[in-house]
Amino acid sequence: MSSDQKPLGFMYQFAAGAIAGVSEILVMYPLDVVKTRIQLQAGTATGADAYTGMVDCFQKIVRNEGFSRLYRGIEAPILMEAPKRATKFAANDSWGSFYRDIFGMAKANQSLSILTGATAGATEAFVVVPFELVKIRLQDKASAGKYTSSLDALTKIIKSEGPLALYNGLESTLWRHILWNAGYFGCIFQVRELLPKAEKKSMQTFNEMLAGATGGTVGTIVNTPMDVVKSRIQNSPKVAGSIPKYNWAWPSVALVMREEGFGALYKGFIPKVLRLGPGGGILLVVYTNVMDMFRRMQNPVMAREGTRSATGNSRPRVFPTVPETTTTTTKKRATANTGAKRGPKTTTTKAAKPTGVTKKKAAPAKKTAVADKVKGAAKKVEGAVTANPEKKAAGTKKIKGTDGAAPKAKATATKKK
Numbered sequence: 278m279s280s281d282q283k284p285l286g287f288m289y290q291f292a293a294g295a296i297a298g299v300s301e302i303l304v305m306y307p308l309d310v311v312k313t314r315i316q317l318q319a320g321t322a323t324g325a326d327a328y329t330g331m332v333d334c335f336q337k338i339v340r341n342e343g344f345s346r347l348y349r350g351i352e353a354p355i356l357m358e359a360p361k362r363a364t365k366f367a368a369n370d371s372w373g374s375f376y377r378d379i380f381g382m383a384k385a386n387q388s389l390s391i392l393t394g395a396t397a398g399a400t401e402a403f404v405v406v407p408f409e410l411v412k413i414r415l416q417d418k419a420s421a422g423k424y425t426s427s428l429d430a431l432t433k434i435i436k437s438e439g440p441l442a443l444y445n446g447l448e449s450t451l452w453r454h455i456l457w458n459a460g461y462f463g464c465i466f467q468v469r470e471l472l473p474k475a476e477k478k479s480m481q482t483f484n485e486m487l488a489g490a491t492g493g494t495v496g497t498i499v500n501t502p503m504d505v506v507k508s509r510i511q512n513s514p515k516v517a518g519s520i521p522k523y524n525w526a527w528p529s530v531a532l533v534m535r536e537e538g539f540g541a542l543y544k545g546f547i548p549k550v551l552r553l554g555p556g557g558g559i560l561l562v563v564y565t566n567v568m569d570m571f572r573r574m575q576n577p578v579m580a581r582e583g584t585r586s587a588t589g590n591s592r593p594r595v596f597p598t599v600p601e602t603t604t605t606t607t608k609k610r611a612t613a614n615t616g617a618k619r620g621p622k623t624t625t626t627k628a629a630k631p632t633g634v635t636k637k638k639a640a641p642a643k644k645t646a647v648a649d650k651v652k653g654a655a656k657k658v659e660g661a662v663t664a665n666p667e668k669k670a671a672g673t674k675k676i677k678g679t680d681g682a683a684p685k686a687k688a689t690a691t692k693k694k
Contacts, residue, residue, distance in 0.1 A: 485561045
């Protein structure tokens, strides 16, 4: 949905839209039944069976017809909801890419979002008309004993009215979906732009829920008059030789307003907005999360890194494993008393730690090469004298003799070295 995410193929969009649609319909369907009953109630109805409002309609349906009546006809919406919502979101994404290419825009703006949503709504309408017609016939109280199921309704409509009767109300359905989708997707874009960027997953879910609920509410306000006349057009059976009272969308809007007043165009608005407001939020949240799941399935590594960056957690630094190394140093030490040589000294040292680890102090600098050679020669002479006691005195004189003797011995030793 968002432009900064990697786009997925049509089948992923279709599947995500289908899952979102079925989730929404299972939660919100009873409100749709109440909405339809109120919309089909023409004029100012009176009597014990008349509905005075949403709560009254709920109570009378449950009391007189049973709780299961609130879910009557749900087969058609469930069968419809998968292709309907899948077409809605997939068409919106596809048309969005199409329009951005035509207008040379890298990202969508609000005007383009409205145009894209309206076009997606028109595409969606062609898919849903037959399902909507069957649903309306089953929800109508007057037709309660006429049809036993969605399949029975479909069969009887085709047999008595012809196959083209399934597309009765196509024009009004087109207008209803164009208006709702334009308001829905246009508002989603604007609300997302106004909300602060989410730093946590919970905040992202809240933003999507708020954007979807706002879009669903605005879409419902815009398209309810067309939804009222659509319900009446689709509930008017085709009879040979007669013209239905409600036939075309805009003339039907004028007829309802003239006979029943402007308020009649918003019959069933409360249950409808209670369904499509939160329902729009549910749609968007489920669709977004399912699409994110598909992205993680496609590329788990990128998905994990994307989640870390979205939550502000950077990938932990991993240092390479540094093996310990053993070095052997041999130092020959002459002992003045015995002249014995100690064996080689073995020391174990660890390799230098990587960057970021506190280093040990560096060893002191070595003496110059000349000084080392002189010192080594002196030790050799001292060792030779110690090994041969007879030459001890002579050796001592060579080392501790006159001022000129020691330098001469050192020079000779240096020359030999």
